Amino acid sequence: MPELPEVETIRRGLEARLVGRRIVDVMAQPNRLRKASPLPWSALAGRKVVAVTRHAKALRWRLDDGGCVSAHLGMTGKFLFAGPGEPLPAHTHLRLILEDGQELRFIDPRRFGWFTVHAPGDEPGDTDHYGLDALDPAWTAEMLAAVLARSKAPLKGFLLDQTKIAGLGNIYVCEALWRAGLSPRRLACNTPRAAVAPLLKHIIAVLEDSLAQGGTSFNDYVNSIGEPGKFLTDLAVFQKAGHPCPRCGAEIRRIVQSGRSSFYCGGCQR
């Protein structure tokens, strides 16, 4: 389940290995992903990717003709570089053949991801509703306090809401709330003002810690050259129900909030 650190790791891999190289051929299955692409994937043939940017969990490729690609990995999406003749994994939707015969594959078993190709001037609006990226240096405690004050949702749902703060998923929301000592059940508007700056600090720290280790590999996440992330051993509460809290020793609990698992310590998260 790629979240911000995993997507940023992939962005860096694409920046290093895709940018500046021409796509000479496109081999695609019929698009069975969630979104239709305005231009067919085959329109990428002959194009060169000149930059790869990220907003929250969404990637944007800039093309040499002024067009772009918008990509989201959903739950199980992967970009993987492969050499010529390497076996094709199941659920490979798209293969972009590069000038040297290497190829970049888009693989997504659950098909929650998207990959759309846009003509010059057709800017995708698919992330327009997102809030500021969680790692955007423009964030201040004052801004976060203001957004929190307007929401009656539990902190868990608030932090998962991409329109409020963009890029967090279930793992990092659980971990950031644990670090901040805040219960996922507390209402956003009831967050003590003095707790807001530490919360923001912990959100940024948990993302940067994970990023430094190449992300978290919980199920099947790997970066664009097939390596897993190493943050897993640093998780304090996520999927640790029944284990003792590393801070206070109380038992980690699992509850369900709006259909999603929340893991937290009932002892030290208030």
Add this chain to the structure above:
DNA sequence: ATGATCTCCTGAGCGC
């Protein structure tokens, strides 16, 4: 307008 719930989809894990 806001928050909660449902839906999409497949693979993994489990019980019988």
Add this chain to the structure above:
DNA sequence: TGCGCTCAGGAGATCA
């Protein structure tokens, strides 16, 4: 062994 059930979740649609 193998079937069928449940669960996981990002984000958009829909409901209250």
